Amino acid sequence: MNIIVAGGDGFCGWPTALYLSKQGHDVAIVDNLVRRKIDKELGSNSLTPIASLEKRVDKWKELTGKKIKIYIGDLNHYDFLSEVFRQVNPGAFIHFAEQRSAPYSMIDREHAVYTQSNNVLGNLNVLYAIKEFAPDCHLIKLGTMGEYGNPNIDIEEGFIEIEHKGRKDRLPYPKQPGSFYHLSKVHDSNNIMFACKIWNIRATDLNQGIVYGLRTEETMIDPILNNRFDYDGVYGTALNRFLIQAAVGYDLTVYGKGGQTRAFLNIEDTVRCIEIAVNNPAKRGEFRVFNQFTEYFSVLNLAEKTKEVGEELGLKVNIQHIKNPRVELEEHYFHAVNTNLIDLGLKPHLLTSEILKEVLKVAIKNKNRAIIENILPKATWR
Numbered sequence: 172m173n174i175i176v177a178g179g180d181g182f183c184g185w186p187t188a189l190y191l192s193k194q195g196h197d198v199a200i201v202d203n204l205v206r207r208k209i210d211k212e213l214g215s216n217s218l219t220p221i222a223s224l225e226k227r228v229d230k231w232k233e234l235t236g237k238k239i240k241i242y243i244g245d246l247n248h249y250d251f252l253s254e255v256f257r258q259v260n261p262g263a264f265i266h267f268a269e270q271r272s273a274p275y276s277m278i279d280r281e282h283a284v285y286t287q288s289n290n291v292l293g294n295l296n297v298l299y300a301i302k303e304f305a306p307d308c309h310l311i312k313l314g315t316m317g318e319y320g321n322p323n324i325d326i327e328e329g330f331i332e333i334e335h336k337g338r339k340d341r342l343p344y345p346k347q348p349g350s351f352y353h354l355s356k357v358h359d360s361n362n363i364m365f366a367c368k369i370w371n372i373r374a375t376d377l378n379q380g381i382v383y384g385l386r387t388e389e390t391m392i393d394p395i396l397n398n399r400f401d402y403d404g405v406y407g408t409a410l411n412r413f414l415i416q417a418a419v420g421y422d423l424t425v426y427g428k429g430g431q432t433r434a435f436l437n438i439e440d441t442v443r444c445i446e447i448a449v450n451n452p453a454k455r456g457e458f459r460v461f462n463q464f465t466e467y468f469s470v471l472n473l474a475e476k477t478k479e480v481g482e483e484l485g486l487k488v489n490i491q492h493i494k495n496p497r498v499e500l501e502e503h504y505f506h507a508v509n510t511n512l513i514d515l516g517l518k519p520h521l522l523t524s525e526i527l528k529e530v531l532k533v534a535i536k537n538k539n540r541a542i543i544e545n546i547l548p549k550a551t552w553r
Contacts, residue, residue: 173259174449177201177246177297178267179239180224182399183313183382183441187265189389189396190442191449192237199240199259200224201252201268206399209275215406215545217399218415218537219385230395246293249300256304263449264305266297266312269359273317273350274405274496274550283351290355291362298366309452310374311445312363315356316434316464316507318378320347321500326507329376329460349499350552360460367458374457375448379441380434380464383410383522385530387439398438400533403545410435410473414527415541417481417488418534424547427495429471430502434464434509437520447515462509465519480527484535498552 174191178184179200192198202224210216222230228239240259244251246268269290270276276286294312301308319326322345331344343364348354363374390396401407402415413423436444444463453459468476474490481488495501513519520526 172262175261184267186387203245219400273352276352314378317353321503364458371456373453377463384438404548413477418538422491428501432505436465461511496548496551
C-alpha cells in the first residue's frame with residue numbers, strides 16, 4: 172500500500188515510517204522539519220543525537236534496500252499537499268504532523284495561535300485533499316487521551332450512550348481538554364467526524380496516551396536511525412524528565428501532589444497500533460475512535476518507579492514536590508476503555524523495570540548533552 176506518514180521525522184512518526192516500510196509498504200514521509208526548528212527556538216535539543224532526515228532515509232535504504240520518499244513541506248500549504256497526493260495516491264494517510272506539546276501551546280498568545288492554526292487548518296487541508304484526490308484513502312489521525320480530560324466517570328472510546336428524559340442516543344463523549352494544544356485535537360476530531368458524514372471519508376481517530384520508551388527494533392539497527400529523546404520542560408514527558416533528572420543527580424520534580432493520572436503506552440505499541448489501523452481500515456463514511464494506550468499511572472507512581480530503578484543502578488535519587496505550573500486536578504478518578512485495539516490483536520508491552528533501566532542507561536550515556544536549565548518548567552497556565 173502507498174502510505175503517507177505526515178510528521179515522519181518526529182518521535183512517533185520516524186519509527187512508524189520504518190516499521191511500515193519493513194512490512195513492505197511504499198512509505199512517503201511528509202514533514203516541514205519544524206520540530207528541529209523549535210529546538211533552536213527553545214535553545215533545546217534531543218538528548219540522543221539524531222541525524223538529518225535525508226541521512227536517516229539514506230541509511231535505511233543502504234541497510235534494508237527499502238526506499239522511503241521524502242516531501243519537505245507544510246500541510247498548511249494546500250498546493251504542496253495536493254501535489255503530494257497526486258504523486259503518491261495514498262491508500263492511508265497517517266497524520267502525526269501537529270504541534271504536540273501542551274506547555275508549548277501555553278507559552279503565550281503567539282504559541283497558542285500557532286498551535287491551533289497549524290493543527291486545525293493543516294488537518295482540514297488533509298480532509299479536503301482526501302476528498303479531492305484520494306476519496307478511498309483511510310485517514311489515521313493521532314489524537315490524544317487528553318481530549319477527554321478527567322471526568323468522574325469511565326472514559327469510553329469516542330462515544331457514549333446516554334439516556335435523557337426517557338430517550339436514548341449514542342453521542343460523542345464529552346471533551347474537557349486541558350490546554351490549547353488539547354483543544355486543537357478536539358477541533359480536529361469534530362472536523363473529521365463531520366467530513367466523514369458529508370464526504371463519505373473513512374477515518375480512525377487514535378486517542379493516544381503518553382508514549383514512553385525510546386527504541387524500536389528498526390531504530391536500533393544503526394545509530395543513524397536513532398529516535399529523538401525529549402527531556403525538557405516543554406516537550407519532555409514527566410517520565411523522560413524524571414529519567415534525565417536521575418541521570419544528572421537532580422531531584423525528581425513532581426508537579427503538586429502527583430496524583431495526576433494519565434494513560435501510557437510503549438513506542439513499540441504505537442507503531443503496532445498504526446499497523447493494526449492500516450490493516451483494518453474504517454468503512455467509507457465511518458468515523459471511529461480507538462483509545463490507544465495500554466496502562467495508566469500517576470505522576471508520583473512514575474517518580475517512584477524511576478527512583479527504584481535509579482537506585483538499582485547505583486544512583487542517589489530523591490523526589491521533590493514543586494508548585495504545579497498547570498491548572499489541573501492533582502487527585503482524581505481515572506478509568507478508560509481501550510478494547511478496540513486489543514480486540515484487533517494488540518499485544519501490549521507493559522512498563523517494566525527493564526524498560527525503564529534501558530532508557531535510563533541511554534540518559535546516563537548522553538547526560539553531557541543535557542541542557543540542565545531546560546529541564547524544569549518555564550511555561551505556566553496562568
